[in-house]
Amino acid sequence: MSNLSRIGRRVTRRLPRLSGRQVVALFVVGALCAGAAATALTGYGRVSAALFAALTGVILSALLMLFRRLSRVQRAGVAAQKDLRTTVEEMQRRLVAAVERERLTAGDRHLELAEAIARVKQVTDRKAGAAQLLTLPRELEATVQLFQGFVPRAPMPSSGDYALNPTDLLEVLHLIRTRQPRRVLELGSGTSTVWIAYALEKAGGRLISLDHDAEYARRTRDALEAHGLSGVAEVRDAPLTPVPVEGREYPWYDPEVLSDLTDVDFVLIDGPPAAIGADARYPALYVIEKRLADRATIVFDDAGRKDEQAAMAAWTQRFEGLTREGELLGRHAVLSFVRPAAMAAAHG
Ligand SMILES: C[S@@+](CC[C@H](N)C(=O)[O-])C[C@H]1O[C@@H](n2cnc3c(N)ncnc32)[C@H](O)[C@@H]1O
Known part of the structure; x- marks a missing residue:
């Protein structure tokens, strides 16, 4: 071709x-x-x-x-x-x-965990009691769980000592996660305020925290600011003032500071500190009862102490619908409140 x-x-x-x-x-x-x-x-x-x-x-x-x-x-x-x-x-x-x-x-996170572990160890070293040593593994476990549940946006203030223990904090956060309160009131601000604000940021509620000491209130406000939580939690200055309860006066947070609050469905009672005098927390229920929602959860820290035991016994006698939930967990007790009218409506 x-x-x-x-x-x-x-x-x-x-x-x-x-x-x-x-x-x-x-x-x-x-x-x-x-x-x-x-x-x-x-x-x-x-x-x-x-x-x-x-x-x-x-x-x-x-x-x-x-x-x-x-x-x-x-x-x-x-x-x-x-x-x-x-x-x-x-x-x-x-x-x-x-x-x-x-x-x-x-x-x-590694640094925060290391610091938290060091703090727990410090407390143990200082007090060095056998009972303290026994709680060390539990507090360490709780610390790890706390930091696994949240990634803080700034260094966390320390827990333990004046602040709630990690085990108590863990339980409080669990209650908030499962019960989803809308309005939380805290008596005595500090580390717990920041942790609760993180939990409420996720669950969608608000926190009002009282502090009798303007310096501690300012520190907590600064911590909230550093963690970007000022929109979730507010710290109110509540100077101690004589509060009459059944014929006797107790120094307690100025009730006026709570005058705008209603429908509070979760309360953490962790102040005023025992150092201000006997029965420091006794007035709490007498003042806040009218601020509570029909159903509320009340966490009472340091519930094993003599004054707190007496306060709980008096409250559950005096306030119908207020009962203890189970045994003491860590240092705190949990009480539940159901307003009698709400209970009556539910039954009929
Ligand atoms: C038991 S503390 C509240 C702690 C807070 N709920 C927490 O878990 O971080 C009660 C009050 O004691 C005061 N306070 C806190 N730390 C303190 C300290 N290291 N020494 C003396 N008073 C302190 C503050 O005024 C605070 O409101």
Whole structure:
């Protein structure tokens, strides 16, 4: 088979894939070739030369167009490559930033845990009592669980000592998670305020915390601010004032500070401190009862102490609908309150 017929067959096969302009150009070139050849063979040398010149012009124009198209394609390729490089670099930067963030968070949590463990150990070393040593593993376990439940956005103030123990804190947070209170009142602010605010941020409630000491109130407010929790929890200055209860006056938080509160469905009683005098927390139920919702949970810290035991016995006698829930858990007791009218409505 001759080369010519092979080229002819290839062109014929490709013809359907050519654009209209390409087919026209092909026919023009073919016609010019045939014309030039025919005129040369039949003795029309000048016409043949003219046709040949036209053919050269057409071929040159086609080559020019081809070069322009190729350079456009090359420019588009370079631009696409540049875009791809920018995207890859951006992804690399994001990946490095994400890894760095994770590393810092892990570092912070490690530091907080190490500090918390050191604090628990310090307390044990200081008091060095056998009873204290026995509670150490429990407090360590509770500390680990606390930090597993939340990732604090700033260093946590310490627990234990004046503040709630990790085991008590853990139980309080569990009650908040499971009972989902809307309005929480805390008597005595501190570390617990920050932890409760984290729990309420997740569960969707608000916390009002009282402190008789303006300096401690300010410290707790600063801690809430540092953790970005000022929108969830508020610390109110509540100076101690004589509060009459059944014919006797006790120094207690100024009740005026609570005057706007209603429907409180969770209370943590952890103040005033025992150091201010005997029966420091006794007035609590007498003042807050009218601020409670129809159903409320009351957590009473340091419930194993003599004064607190006496207060609980008096309250459960005096306030219908107030009962103890189970045994003492850690240092705190849990009481539940159901307003008698609500109980009556529920039964009939
Ligand atoms: C038992 S503390 C409240 C602790 C808080 N609920 C917590 O768990 O962090 C009661 C009050 O004692 C005061 N207080 C806190 N830490 C104290 C400390 N290290 N020494 C003396 N008083 C303190 C504050 O005024 C606080 O409101």
